[in-house]
Each structure stands twice: as C-alpha cells, then as structure tokens.
Amino acid sequence: MTAPERDATAQPRRRGRRPAGSDTRAEIVTAARLAFAEHGYEATSLRAVARRAGVDPALVHHYFTDKAALFAACQQLPFNPTEQIDRAVAGDPDHVGERLVRFFLSTWDSVEGRPRIMALVAAASTHEDAARTLREFLAREVFGRVVAGLGTDVPELRGSLVASQLVGLAMARYVVRVEPLASAEPEDVVRWLAPTVQRYLTAPLD
Structure with missing residues (x-):
C-alpha cells in the first residue's frame, strides 16, 4: 500500500x-x-x-x-479562600478581627501552609508580576471580601490597612523571622494584633 x-x-x-x-x-x-x-x-x-x-x-x-x-x-494553598473568609466574617462583627487573625495564623502555622505562604510572599517581594497577582488576589478575594461582608465605609482604605497588618505579619514572622514575634505563641499574636485589625475593619477612621 x-x-x-x-x-x-x-x-x-x-x-x-x-x-x-x-x-x-x-x-x-x-x-x-x-x-x-x-x-x-x-x-x-x-x-x-x-x-x-x-x-x-x-x-x-x-x-x-x-x-x-x-x-x-x-499556589497549592491548603484552604479555599472564599469559604474561609466568609466563615471569618460570619458572626459577631465586634470579633471579626480576632477570627481573621486566628484564621491566618492557623493556616500559616500548619505543616502544609507555612512553606506555601513563605514561597508566595518571598516571590511577591522580588518579582513584580508575582506581587501584582498576589496584590489583586488579596484585594478582591480576601481583604476586599471581608470589608464588603461587613458593609462598612471606605472599604478600599480599610482593606488596605488590614492587608498592611497581615501581610506585614507574614513577612516578619515567617520570612524575615523577626524575634520575638517569630517564636511567639499564636494566641499571643492574636491578642496583640486582633484589636488593631478590628479597629481598621469597624471603628471610625477619622
């Protein structure tokens, strides 16, 4: 043939x-x-x-x-962002800051979560494309979702202020490892940070 x-x-x-x-x-x-x-x-x-x-x-x-x-x-993150954020926002709005900080710490301190968060933050700190993608994801699906669920004023400002605390926490505790923050117990970090996050989320910003 x-x-x-x-x-x-x-x-x-x-x-x-x-x-x-x-x-x-x-x-x-x-x-x-x-x-x-x-x-x-x-x-x-x-x-x-x-x-x-x-x-x-x-x-x-x-x-x-x-x-x-x-x-x-x-990004091989060990959680579904929308489900976890919705769960953190649900409930008493006067304690949403505490729930949010505790959620982030429980994720970051897990065996699966810590290396992924470290890699994500490290990449964003050195590569503009990675930083842009992470910034847009956090603004829309994480911090933007939190403030939208609360229905407070100036949501973009509030979201960016919360981001400054939690992204800064990730960098200081897990990437740069600033002591004594890096070795502190999670509940101590919640106690220290939650009031500031709560103020950014719900208190007047005048």
Missing part, C-alpha cells in the same frame, strides 16, 4: 476540547498558572483559562468553584 493510500485509510485525528480525565485538572491548573503570571489575577477569567487548556468552561467549574479556588490550587 502506498503512503497516500495509508493516509486515506487512517482514522482522522480527533480535534476539539478535551473531555474530563485524570490529567485534565492538572492541565487546567498549569494553564491558569501561566495566565495569572502573564495577565495578573483581575484580567484572568475562567473562560480564558479553559480556552488555554483546551477544555469546555463548564469543566473548569466542575473542578473549581470559582477563580479564587483555582488560584489557591495554582
């Missing part, structure tokens, strides 16, 4: 979007990681990630509830 005849009888290659499979989730995460690095958090959409991964957008939603969950998977 000649080469043209063999080509004519060969089965055509399947084209189009890939179905779900054992490697599909990993391929979506890889595509999202590249998209976040190139375009930042805000400019990256789940539809764009799906297109890059060659899958149907519904398949992205099948694996990830929202963009925040996809970002968490890209």
